[in-house]
Amino acid sequence: MGTAIHYPTWQGYLRNDGRKGIRNLVLVIYTVECASFVANAIAQGEEDVHVVGFPGCYDNAYAIRVMLALARHPNVGAVLAVGLGCEYTQPHRIAEVVRQSGRIAESFFIQDNGGTNSSILKGKAIVQGLKAAISHTPRVEMGLADLVIGSECGGSDATSGLAGNPVVGRMYDYLIDAGGTAVFEEAVELIGLKETLMQRGRDHAVSALLGETYEKATQYCKDVRQWSAAPGNFAGGLSTIEEKSLGAYAKSGSRPIEGVIRVSEQPPGKGLWLLDSVPDPHFMQFGYTNPNDSEGIIDLISTGAQIVVFITGRGSVIGSPVAPLIKVTGNSRTFEKMAGDMDFNAGHVLDGTKNLDESARDLLSLIIEIASGKPSKPEALGHREFFIPYKYQHTPSLSAGCRA
Amino acid sequence: MKQRAFVLHPADNVATALDDLATGPVALFGEGGLSEVQCREPVRFGYKIALTDLVPGALVIKNNVAIAEAFLEIRKGEMVHLHNIRSRFDERSGSLDHETGAPTEDFYR
Numbered sequence: 027m028g029t030a031i032h033y034p035t036w037q038g039y040l041r042n043d044g045r046k047g048i049r050n051l052v053l054v055i056y057t058v059e060c061a062s063f064v065a066n067a068i069a070q071g072e073e074d075v076h077v078v079g080f081p082g083c084y085d086n087a088y089a090i091r092v093m094l095a096l097a098r099h100p101n102v103g104a105v106l107a108v109g110l111g112c113e114y115t116q117p118h119r120i121a122e123v124v125r126q127s128g129r130i131a132e133s134f135f136i137q138d139n140g141g142t143n144s145s146i147l148k149g150k151a152i153v154q155g156l157k158a159a160i161s162h163t164p165r166v167e168m169g170l171a172d173l174v175i176g177s178e179c180g181g182s183d184a185t186s187g188l189a190g191n192p193v194v195g196r197m198y199d200y201l202i203d204a205g206g207t208a209v210f211e212e213a214v215e216l217i218g219l220k221e222t223l224m225q226r227g228r229d230h231a232v233s234a235l236l237g238e239t240y241e242k243a244t245q246y247c248k249d250v251r252q253w254s255a256a257p258g259n260f261a262g263g264l265s266t267i268e269e270k271s272l273g274a275y276a277k278s279g280s281r282p283i284e285g286v287i288r289v290s291e292q293p294p295g296k297g298l299w300l301l302d303s304v305p306d307p308h309f310m311q312f313g314y315t316n317p318n319d320s321e322g323i324i325d326l327i328s329t330g331a332q333i334v335v336f337i338t339g340r341g342s343v344i345g346s347p348v349a350p351l352i353k354v355t356g357n358s359r360t361f362e363k364m365a366g367d368m369d370f371n372a373g374h375v376l377d378g379t380k381n382l383d384e385s386a387r388d389l390l391s392l393i394i395e396i397a398s399g400k401p402s403k404p405e406a407l408g409h410r411e412f413f414i415p416y417k418y419q420h421t422p423s424l425s426a427g428c429r430a
Numbered sequence: 431m432k433q434r435a436f437v438l439h440p441a442d443n444v445a446t447a448l449d450d451l452a453t454g455p456v457a458l459f460g461e462g463g464l465s466e467v468q469c470r471e472p473v474r475f476g477y478k479i480a481l482t483d484l485v486p487g488a489l490v491i492k493n494n495v496a497i498a499e500a501f502l503e504i505r506k507g508e509m510v511h512l513h514n515i516r517s518r519f520d521e522r523s524g525s526l527d528h529e530t531g532a533p534t535e536d537f538y539r
Contacts, residue, residue, distance in 0.1 A: 184446050184476030187493075188436060217519055218495060244519070253520035260531030263446070263476030265490075265510070266517035269497040339476075359475075376436075376448055 033204055033390070036398035038168030039103070042128025046172045047100035048332045048397045050163055051076050051348065052156045054106045054149070055093055055120060058083050058113035064136055065108050068149035075153055076347035078324075080414050085114035088289065088417040095290040095328035097124045097131075099348050103160030104130040106152050108145070111137030130159050170390075171205030173397065174293060176301075176326030176334040176349075177277045178211065180319035183262025183339030185373065187273020189356030189385075190337035193372040195279035196386035197335075197393075198298065202281045207293050209329050211301035211322055213243035214254040214315050215274035217267045222275070228282045228297075235286050236300065243304045247315050254316040258340045277337060288421045290328045301329060308418040320344060320413040323351065333393060343367050345409025350402045352393065369396075369403050433469075435479055437462030438493040444478040444510050446492075451479065470507035478510040490515050 038046040052072075056065035056079030069075040078096055080089045097105045097120060105124045107117035117133035124131035132152045136145045177194050179186055198208040216223055220240045227233030247253045253267040264270045284297040293299045303325040305312045316322065319342065326334050327349045335352045336342065341360045345351045355361050358373030370389055374380035380388070396402050433452065435445035437460040445458055451473040458464050464481060473479050478492075484504040489496040498515040508514075512528040525534050 184478075188438075188446060218497065222495070247519070252522065253517070255520065255523060257526065257531030257533065260512060260523065260526055261529070263474065263478070263511070265478065265512055265515055266498045266523065267520045268495070268517060269492060272493055272495055272497060 031200070031204065033170050034394055035167050035169040036394065037165045038172065038397075039100075040164045040166040041100055041103070043098070045100040045330070046166055046168050047102070048168070048399075049101040049350070050074060050160055051102050052104050052106065052153055052160065053078065053097055053099075053102045053348065054108060054153070055079055055097060055117070057107060057109040057115035057117050057120070060110040060113070061108050061136055064142060064145045064149065067142075067146045068106070068108070068153060072150075072153060072157075075157070076410055078347055078412050078414065080115060082416055083113045086416045088419055088421075089414050090115060090120075091290040091421065092324065092328045092414050093120060094123055095330070096324070096348050098127045098129065099327065100330060100332055101348055102129070103163050104156035105132075106149060106156065107131065107133040108149060109133070109135050111135035130156060132156070168397070169204075170201055170394075171296070173201070173333065174207040174209060174329065174331045175201060175393065176209045176211070176323070176329065176331035177337065178319060178322045178326060178334060179215075179274050179277060179337040180322075180344075181338040181340035181342045182259050182264060182270055182273060183357060184264060184273075185356035185376065186337055186339040187269075187276055189372045189375040190339060190354055191273050191276035191356070192382060193356065193375060193385045193389060194277045194335055194337055194354060196382050197389045198277070198279035199281055200386060200390055202279070202297055205296060207296050208279070208298045209287070209293060209301050209326055209331055210278045210298070211303055211326060212254070212274055212316065213239055213300065213302050213304050214247055215267070215271045216240060217244060217247070217253065217271045219271055219275055223283075226278070226283045228284050232283060232285050236283060239286050239300065239302050239304075242302070242306075246304050249311065250315055252315045262340050287329060288419050289325045289417075291421060292330045299329075301325060305417050306420050310418065312417045313415050317415065318413055320346070320411045321415065324412045324414060333397060335389075335393070337372075341367070343404070343409065344411045345402075345404030345407065347410040347412050350396055350405045351409075352396060352402045353404055354389065367403050367407065432457040434459055435467070436460045437464075437481070439491075441491055441494045443480065443482045443484065443491050445481055447473045447475050447477050447479060450475050468507045470505065471509055473509045480504050480506050480508050480510050482506050484510075
C-alpha cells in the first residue's frame, strides 16, 4: 500500500467557490416547522431537489451555521429558502450568504404569498428556474484527493468492531494516502479510549486537544445521564459503551489525526479529522447524547463531506440529503436480509472470503462508482432523513474558518 | 466445520462468537495464545465467551482495552454479557433486559 496506486477519476461539478461536488442539487431550506409542509411539497416529485430545515421558531446560531454550511455545500448548486413569516430565522439572510458564495439563491415568506397552494406553485416555479440555471454548471475532473468522506456508525452490533468499522478504517488509510480527506465523529463513542486516541494526534498540541475533546464528551454523558448505547447494540452482543466504543473507534483507521473540527467547520487541510459534535458547556443544557444517527450524518455533511459512509450491524434504512449515504454492514446476515438497503458487505472479512485490504479496496472502488453518479441504495430508495436540533457550540464565524 | 470465535489481541480474556455456539469445543481465530476453548453453554453469534475464569471486580479485556468489569464469578467457557459484567461508566445499561437490551423503566402506563 502506498502512493503508487493509480485510482480512476470521474467528472464532478465545479462550483464558483472552487470546490468540487459529486451531485448537482437544488436545496430547499425551511426556516421553521410551519413552513416544512410547503417546502416538502415544493420538492415533491422533483429530481435532484432536496429539503432540509430547522423546526424552531426561536433561532439558534448553531442551527443557522449548519443550514448555511449545507446551502454552500459542494454538491449544492442553488438554494430556495422558505419561511412562514413570523419566525426569527431569516430566509433572505440565508439567500444572501449563499449568493456571496457564487450560487443562485431565492427566498420568500408563505405569509406574504397567500398560503399553502400559492406558495407551492411559486416555489415550484422558482425551483424550475434554479434547476435550469445549474444545468450549466461546468464539469471538471475529480479524484480521491478532491473528496472529503465522512463516516458514522449506527445500529451497531459485535460485527461492527470486527468487520464493518475496520474495513472503513482501512479504506480511510488508502484514501488519505491518495491525498483525500476523512472525517469521523461520535466522540461519545470513544469512551475508555482516551490514551489510545491521544496517541494518534499529529503532534502534542493535537494530542492535548483530543484529550480535551474526550473529557468534554465524557462529562456531557455524565451530565445528561445517558451514554451512547441503545437496546439493539446490547441485543447484538455489545455489553458496554466501552465495548461499543472499541468498535466505533476502528473506523478511524491508522493514520495520524490532524486535528479536531466543530460542526460546520471545513477541515483546514487533508488527512484525518475528528469532528466534535458534542455541545459546549452553556447556561442551557441542549439535546441528548447522540440523539439519533441522522444528526451525526448531517453534522458530517456540514463539514463539506461529499459522501458519508454508514456502518451498521443490526441494519439501518436511513439515507441523507445533500450527500449520498453509502450503507456498509459487517454482518452478512443483515446484508442478505436487507439487500435492498445495503451497498456493501464487509462481512466477508469474518467468513474468511476476503481480507481487510481486499475489502477496503473494494469499498473504495464502490465509492468511486457512487461519486461518478451511480446512486447508493438509500439514495435510490429516496431516503433523505436529517435532524438539526437546538445546540450551542462556540465556533468562529464561517467567514473566519471556512474554505468556501 | 468446527464452530468459531475470534480473539482480537493476545492480552484478551474474551473471544467473540463468529457462529451461534453450542456447548462443546470452539476453534479460536485471531491473535490469542489459545487455539481452542470448551464452550459451557450456548453463546449467540456476536456474544462473548470467557477465555479464563474471572472473579468479581476483574476487568474484561478485549483488543487490549478494559471494556467492563465482572460482578459475578465467571468460569472459562461461559457466556459474558449483561448478566455478569457491567460498564464502568454507564449505570443505566445495568438495568436493561439481558436478552433484548430493552429498558425496564415503566414509562408506559
